[in-house]
Amino acid sequence: MKYNFKVFRGDKDSGGLVDYNVDVDEGMVVLDVIHRIQAHQANDLAVRWNCKAGKCGSCSCEINGKPRLSCMTRMNEFSPDKPVTVTPVKTFPVIKDLVTDVSWNYEQNKRIKPFKPDPKKKDAKGYVMFQEDVDRVQEFRKCIECYLCQDVCHVLRDHDRKDKFVGPRFMIRLASLEMHPLDTEDRIPAVRDEYGSGFCNITRCCTDVCPEKIQITDNGIIPLKERVVDRYYDPIARIFGGGKKKQK
Amino acid sequence: MLNPKEIQTIEHDVVVVGAGGAGLRAAIECSKLGLNTGIVCKSLLGKAHTVMAEGGMAAALGNVDARDHWKIHFRDTMRGGKFLNQWRMAELHAKEAPDRVRELEEWGAVFDRTKDGYISQRNFGGHRYPRLAHVGDRTGLEMIRSLQDYGIHQGISVHMECTALDIIKDGEKVSGLVAYWRETGRFIVFKCKAIILATGGAGKAWKITSNSWEYTGDGYALAYEAGAELMDMEFTQFHPTGMVWPLSVKGILVTEGVRGDGGILLNNKGERFMFKYIPEKFAAETADTEEEANRWLKGDKNARRPPELLTRDVVARSINNEVKEGRGSPHGGAFLDIASRVPAEAIKRKLPSMYHQFKELAEVDITKEPMEVGPTLHYFMGGIRVDHDTQMSRVPGLFAAGEAAAGLHGANRLGGNSLSDLLVFGRLAGVGAADYIRKNTGTINLDEEQVKISVRRATDILNRESGTNPYLVHEDLQQVMQDNVGIIRVEHELKKAIDELQRLKKDTEKVKAPGSSQYNPGWHEAISLRCMMITAEAVTLAALERKESRGAQTRLDFFGEDKEWQKYNIVLRKGKDGNMEVEKVLRTSTSPELERIANSTIEALDAEVAAEKENLKIS
Numbered sequence: 054m055k056y057n058f059k060v061f062r063g064d065k066d067s068g069g070l071v072d073y074n075v076d077v078d079e080g081m082v083v084l085d086v087i088h089r090i091q092a093h094q095a096n097d098l099a100v101r102w103n104c105k106a107g108k109c110g111s112c113s114c115e116i117n118g119k120p121r122l123s124c125m126t127r128m129n130e131f132s133p134d135k136p137v138t139v140t141p142v143k144t145f146p147v148i149k150d151l152v153t154d155v156s157w158n159y160e161q162n163k164r165i166k167p168f169k170p171d172p173k174k175k176d177a178k179g180y181v182m183f184q185e186d187v188d189r190v191q192e193f194r195k196c197i198e199c200y201l202c203q204d205v206c207h208v209l210r211d212h213d214r215k216d217k218f219v220g221p222r223f224m225i226r227l228a229s230l231e232m233h234p235l236d237t238e239d240r241i242p243a244v245r246d247e248y249g250s251g252f253c254n255i256t257r258c259c260t261d262v263c264p265e266k267i268q269i270t271d272n273g274i275i276p277l278k279e280r281v282v283d284r285y286y287d288p289i290a291r292i293f294g295g296g297k298k299k300q301k
Numbered sequence: 302m303l304n305p306k307e308i309q310t311i312e313h314d315v316v317v318v319g320a321g322g323a324g325l326r327a328a329i330e331c332s333k334l335g336l337n338t339g340i341v342c343k344s345l346l347g348k349a350h351t352v353m354a355e356g357g358m359a360a361a362l363g364n365v366d367a368r369d370h371w372k373i374h375f376r377d378t379m380r381g382g383k384f385l386n387q388w389r390m391a392e393l394h395a396k397e398a399p400d401r402v403r404e405l406e407e408w409g410a411v412f413d414r415t416k417d418g419y420i421s422q423r424n425f426g427g428h429r430y431p432r433l434a435h436v437g438d439r440t441g442l443e444m445i446r447s448l449q450d451y452g453i454h455q456g457i458s459v460h461m462e463c464t465a466l467d468i469i470k471d472g473e474k475v476s477g478l479v480a481y482w483r484e485t486g487r488f489i490v491f492k493c494k495a496i497i498l499a500t501g502g503a504g505k506a507w508k509i510t511s512n513s514w515e516y517t518g519d520g521y522a523l524a525y526e527a528g529a530e531l532m533d534m535e536f537t538q539f540h541p542t543g544m545v546w547p548l549s550v551k552g553i554l555v556t557e558g559v560r561g562d563g564g565i566l567l568n569n570k571g572e573r574f575m576f577k578y579i580p581e582k583f584a585a586e587t588a589d590t591e592e593e594a595n596r597w598l599k600g601d602k603n604a605r606r607p608p609e610l611l612t613r614d615v616v617a618r619s620i621n622n623e624v625k626e627g628r629g630s631p632h633g634g635a636f637l638d639i640a641s642r643v644p645a646e647a648i649k650r651k652l653p654s655m656y657h658q659f660k661e662l663a664e665v666d667i668t669k670e671p672m673e674v675g676p677t678l679h680y681f682m683g684g685i686r687v688d689h690d691t692q693m694s695r696v697p698g699l700f701a702a703g704e705a706a707a708g709l710h711g712a713n714r715l716g717g718n719s720l721s722d723l724l725v726f727g728r729l730a731g732v733g734a735a736d737y738i739r740k741n742t743g744t745i746n747l748d749e750e751q752v753k754i755s756v757r758r759a760t761d762i763l764n765r766e767s768g769t770n771p772y773l774v775h776e777d778l779q780q781v782m783q784d785n786v787g788i789i790r791v792e793h794e795l796k797k798a799i800d801e802l803q804r805l806k807k808d809t810e811k812v813k814a815p816g817s818s819q820y821n822p823g824w825h826e827a828i829s830l831r832c833m834m835i836t837a838e839a840v841t842l843a844a845l846e847r848k849e850s851r852g853a854q855t856r857l858d859f860f861g862e863d864k865e866w867q868k869y870n871i872v873l874r875k876g877k878d879g880n881m882e883v884e885k886v887l888r889t890s891t892s893p894e895l896e897r898i899a900n901s902t903i904e905a906l907d908a909e910v911a912a913e914k915e916n917l918k919i920s
């Protein structure tokens with residue numbers, strides 16, 4: 054079946070959508086179509102990918118304006134009557150074509166105080182922690198760093214407050230450390246002051262796009278906000294926060 | 302022509318090439334030992350192949366079954382490798398893996414737990430006791446993220462999306478590395494005293510593979526060109542169950558767990574064909590009727606294991622034969638049926654990612670319909686030949702670890718032994734490099750002439766007026782390897798592959814990448830062709846040389862294992878005339894004690910270990 058693709062070609066200075074007509078076979082995903090264009094029509098079309106199975110988070114882009122993994126988006130979702138547009142994620146600067154500069158994310162990760170385990174929780178056979186205590190941390194650790202949540206979060210996307218807010222990906226990274234049963238570091242003041250938890254107004258757009266189905270907002274960001282509230286006593290917010298104690 | 306003096310130059314003590322499990326662990330060790338350490342990788346940090354590993358990491362922690370011990374892990378590894386493994390490496394691996402797993406936990410990894418709160422372990426093919434530390438079916442992600450998050454605070458310089466092109470030498474010794482930035486296409490030279498190659502495998506030279514674009518054998522080629530030796534290259538592991546349909550996912554892995562949980566293999570006549578393919582050696586331990594196999598599934602301890610659970614090489618060969626003889630599934634595989642065997646709810650609970658994978662990518666509901674599966678090229682047991690203790694190749698200053706190195710796995714790798722390999726030998730390569738640098742204090746020279754040659758070879762691809770399309774040369778190579786150096790090998794096909802490779806080498810010399818040097822995948826593809834050609838040639842020559850079937854190498858013309866061949870590993874190197882040389886190298890055993898352990902019966906070894914543990918308690 055013939056499809057019309059409109060793919061962004063260009064770099065940070067200039068560019069636009071370029072038309073490609075491609076034969077699409079049964080079962081193909083958007084990334085396959087991009088590869089077919091690359092092999093036969095545009096050898097230098099830039100795109101990132103690795104696993105082709107939704108495990109590495111390399112192939113993020115916007116398909117008909119929606120942030121998606123191109124390796125997990127099947128072509129039979131689209132009708133051949135309408136063109137399919139593929140553009141780079143909007144929140145990060147374009148390097149070339151579908152490849153963007155995501156280095157800002159790596160800088161945010163480096164700012165987060167590393168894991169510091171409690172030596173007292175170790176015996177001769179290793180650390181002791183129970184499955185029920187690690188379940189919620191394991192949910193956050195499923196993150197494949199596709200940055201689709203970063204792309205969709207309006208604080209970063211529309212308001213470009215990258216100077217103030219680390220974004221949902223790193224809020225759950227913080228949550229995974231703060232809720233780690235062995236960790237002894239305290240990051241709560243920084244969650245508010247340095248990482249900007251107050252900028253999130255719980256729209257849940259990040260949760261909606263997460264390919265790993267991580268409950269970013271409800272299980273990660275809201276509990277972090279509650280811990281901030283608990284620490285910096287604020288009677289009104291506390292009523293909504295439920296007044297939980299600081300806990301690991 | 303670019304003046305080498307104008308090329309960006311960075312100085313490190315050691316440069317680690319590759320940021321998967323092996324590379325990251327090596328870099329962390331180098332940095333801990335006080336070296337100025339750089340790490341380069343082709344993709345972004347955290348995207349290396351290691352991220353895709355599922356099942357787990359083997360280590361005799363004994364958390365689930367206290368009878369486990371390094372000696373038993375060692376014995377399993379040697380037997381799995383059909384006794385071609387390097388003795389010392391298998392020993393080091395079995396002894397050190399538990400510490401490496403616990404260390405990962407210290408750095409933030411969160412493994413699944415046992416009831417009493419320790420790291421849980423699961424059963425896997427070839428491992429006597431439950432041994433694989435794991436996190437659901439995403440163990441690789443946990444490993445790479447833990448190393449990454451720890452590693453970024455260790456003062457390592459990370460150079461992402463930077464591809465290594467050639468090793469520069471000062472006389473015999475390593476003195477630098479030429480690379481280019483994928484983003485800009487600009488060149489960079491690292492001046493360094495040591496290099497650790499942790500570049501992974503080369504599955505992309507085949508058409509059907511579970512490997513990503515990064516697996517183009519760069520480490521093998523760089524080492525080979527620099528004068529190092531490759532070993533055991535004939536042993537390429539074909540995993541029996543990869544997806545075959547749709548096109549977009551051809552080759553993607555279907556975990557062994559499906560068969561472990563009761564899945565059976567059928568041909569297009571509905572016949573459960575594995576009963577026809579039970580090898581002599583396994584006949585005593587394998588069910589020979591469906592009735593008995595069904596009893597095993599229901600938990601009858603007297604029943605023998607179903608033939609679907611034979612070793613990877615046997616199952617892969619059988620599927621291959623069914624397809625060849627016209628009994629394949631519509632898309633050229635076999636049917637893997639679990640729907641009719643296990644209740645839908647249990648499938649979703651035990652195999653969540655497989656359920657998800659087939660549902661999303663193939664629109665197959667595995668709780669209702671069978672899957673279509675076929676063999677897929679998965680792993681390289683062979684690689685760069687290194688010293689067993691230092692991990693240094695025969696080129697002074699050049700080290701290797703992980704899938705890029707040879708030695709631990711011999712003729713066949715056990716599942717779960719790769720992730721532990723990465724940590725054990727990644728660390729040891731770091732120690733080896735630090736020792737080497739401490740002993741070699743003299744100044745080193747960066748030879749500009751070598752830099753020029755490397756840069757020119759890369760830029761020629763862009764500057765040519767016209768030439769062959771690199772993607773099409775790659776497709777051609779994949780077809781040649783798939784057709785002639787596949788799972789079943791025979792002399793005339795291997796010889797044909799060698800001829801075809803000569804033709805493809807000529808095509809590779811003429812490739813042209815249109816466009817600029819800025820983030821140009823066509824150019825990147827063209828550059829990697831040279832590495833794939835060297836790797837493909839090494840595999841083919843080694844496969845031709847080994848005139849027996851053992852582990853992952855199956856020769857139609859040399860049936861079964863040959864005792865005589867157990868004495869040799871095959872080594873390849875660049876000859877003085879520039880052609881690839883093949884040599885049978887006599888294996889030497891370093892320790893009668895290790896031989897004794899590997900050859901003891903499991904009952905005797907269990908008893909020995911139990912007695913040892915008892916003594917330890919008394920003293």
Ligand SMILES: Cc1cc2nc3c(=O)[nH]c(=O)nc-3n(C[C@H](O)[C@H](O)[C@H](O)COP(=O)(O)OP(=O)(O)OC[C@H]3O[C@@H](n4cnc5c(N)ncnc54)[C@H](O)[C@@H]3O)c2cc1C
Nearest residue numbers: 319320321322323343350351356465501703704717719720
């Ligand atoms: C689907 C799948 C499932 C698996 N499951 C398991 C499992 O459950 N248990 C297990 O033990 N094993 C498993 N394996 C095997 C295991 O994952 C790999 O063998 C292992 O991760 C390899 O690690 P590595 O560190 O050697 O290399 P990789 O993780 O592959 O990293 C290679 C690195 O080298 C870099 N590189 C390559 N060439 C260059 C160059 N020219 N310049 C710069 N950088 C370069 C790459 O960018 C990358 O960073 C699985 C493999 C697959 C494909």
Ligand code: SF4
Nearest residue numbers: 206253255256257259
């Ligand atoms: S919930 Fe918060 S972090 Fe998520 S998209 Fe909305 S504002 Fe951003």
Ligand code: SF4
Nearest residue numbers: 196197199200202263
């Ligand atoms: S939280 Fe989800 S959407 Fe965000 S980076 Fe991780 S996997 Fe992607």
Ligand code: FES
Nearest residue numbers: 104105109110124
């Ligand atoms: S290629 Fe890995 S998530 Fe798409």
